[in-house]
Amino acid sequence: MRVANRTTIKDVAREAGVSVTTVDRAINGRGTVRPETLRKISEAAQRVGYYGMGTFRDRLDQSLPEVKLGFVLLKQSQEFYRNFAREIEQAVTARKDIRGEVLIRYSSSQSPAEFAEILTELGETCDAIASSAVNDQKLDRIVQVLKDKDVPVFSLLNDFAQGIRKNYVGLNNMKVGRLAAWLITKTVHEPGKLAIFVGGNRWHGHDLREVGFRSFVREAGSGFSVLDTLVNLETRQLTYEATLDLLDRHPDLKGIYVAGGGMEGAIAALRERHAEPQVALIVNELTAESRAALVDGYAIMAIATPLPDLCRDLVEMMIAARGQPDDGVAGQYFLEPRLHLPEIV
Structure with a gap:
C-alpha cells in the first residue's frame, strides 16, 4: 500500500518531464544519463521532496566539469575586501553546473612585482x-x-592591462567621479574649496574618478575650486594626517572626495576637528565606518559597488571564457553603483 503523500520516482519523472525509466537509471546508476538530464532530475526531486536518491548526488557532482577560478584582491584586513571574498565564494557555490574551486589571494601592497607574482x-x-x-x-x-x-x-574595479585582459568588470569610474562632484556642488550652498584623494598614480580608475570630478566642477561654474590632488596610498593614517592639514590650511574647505581607499582617516579627522559636521565628505563603499559617518552626518554619500551582482556576473563570464579561443574583443562591463545617503543607510 502506498503511504499517503509519499513521493515516488513517478512524481520525480513527471516533474522533470522525463520517463520513469530515465529517473530509475539516474538514481540507481543503471545506465548512462546526460549531465543536463541528471541536473534536471535532481532539481525536480528537490521540488517534489523526493530524497531516496542514495549516491545519486555524488554521481551528479562527478559528472560536472571541474573549474578552478583565481581572484586577486587587495588588503585582507579591509572590510570591503573581506566582503568581496565572501560574495565570490557564494557566487561560485551557487553555480549548479560546475564543481567550482575558488583560490583567493591578497596583495598587501601596490607593488607591480607582488601582483605579477x-x-x-x-x-x-x-x-x-x-x-x-x-x-x-x-x-x-x-x-x-x-x-x-x-x-x-x-x-x-581598476582597468589594468587594457587591450590584453579579457574584460573589465566594475563601475564606470568617470561617471562615479562626476556623481560625487554633482552631489557636493548641489548640496553645499556656499562655494569654496574641494579636495580629492586618490590611492596612487598607478590606479587608472582613480585617475578617471578625478577627471570626472574636476570636469563636472569646472562645467558647473558654481564658484567651487578643486585643490591639488592628494595621494594617500589607500591608507587610513596618511588620509587622516592630510585631512587635518587641509582643515588647517584651508578654512574655506567645503568638501572632500576620497576616490579610493583610506576613507576611515578622513572620517576620523573630521570627527576629531568638528563637533558637528562642517565639511561634505563623499566616500566609496559602505562599511561599518562609512555607515556610521552617514548616520552622524560626517559623510553625505557612499558610492558602493554592488558586490553580489558583480560577483555573480563575473563568475558567469569567467566560466564562459575558460578554454575558449580569444575572440579579440576586450570589453568593459559596467555595473550601476549603489548610492547610500544619510537617510537611507
Missing part, C-alpha cells in the same frame, strides 16, 4: 583569473603570457 602563481592552476591591480607594463606582460596559455584575465 600572484598572477603567475594562479596562472599555473586556474582556468580563469580576475584581479584588481595597478596599471604597469610588467603586468601587461604577465597578462599577455597568461592569455597565450589560454588563461583569460579579467580586471576588477
Whole structure:
C-alpha cells in the first residue's frame, strides 16, 4: 500500500518531464544519463521532496566539469575586501553546473612585482583569473603570457592591462567621479574649496574618478575650486594626517572626495576637528565606518559597488571564457553603483 503523500520516482519523472525509466537509471546508476538530464532530475526531486536518491548526488557532482577560478584582491584586513571574498565564494557555490574551486589571494601592497607574482602563481592552476591591480607594463606582460596559455584575465574595479585582459568588470569610474562632484556642488550652498584623494598614480580608475570630478566642477561654474590632488596610498593614517592639514590650511574647505581607499582617516579627522559636521565628505563603499559617518552626518554619500551582482556576473563570464579561443574583443562591463545617503543607510 502506498503511504499517503509519499513521493515516488513517478512524481520525480513527471516533474522533470522525463520517463520513469530515465529517473530509475539516474538514481540507481543503471545506465548512462546526460549531465543536463541528471541536473534536471535532481532539481525536480528537490521540488517534489523526493530524497531516496542514495549516491545519486555524488554521481551528479562527478559528472560536472571541474573549474578552478583565481581572484586577486587587495588588503585582507579591509572590510570591503573581506566582503568581496565572501560574495565570490557564494557566487561560485551557487553555480549548479560546475564543481567550482575558488583560490583567493591578497596583495598587501601596490607593488607591480607582488601582483605579477600572484598572477603567475594562479596562472599555473586556474582556468580563469580576475584581479584588481595597478596599471604597469610588467603586468601587461604577465597578462599577455597568461592569455597565450589560454588563461583569460579579467580586471576588477581598476582597468589594468587594457587591450590584453579579457574584460573589465566594475563601475564606470568617470561617471562615479562626476556623481560625487554633482552631489557636493548641489548640496553645499556656499562655494569654496574641494579636495580629492586618490590611492596612487598607478590606479587608472582613480585617475578617471578625478577627471570626472574636476570636469563636472569646472562645467558647473558654481564658484567651487578643486585643490591639488592628494595621494594617500589607500591608507587610513596618511588620509587622516592630510585631512587635518587641509582643515588647517584651508578654512574655506567645503568638501572632500576620497576616490579610493583610506576613507576611515578622513572620517576620523573630521570627527576629531568638528563637533558637528562642517565639511561634505563623499566616500566609496559602505562599511561599518562609512555607515556610521552617514548616520552622524560626517559623510553625505557612499558610492558602493554592488558586490553580489558583480560577483555573480563575473563568475558567469569567467566560466564562459575558460578554454575558449580569444575572440579579440576586450570589453568593459559596467555595473550601476549603489548610492547610500544619510537617510537611507
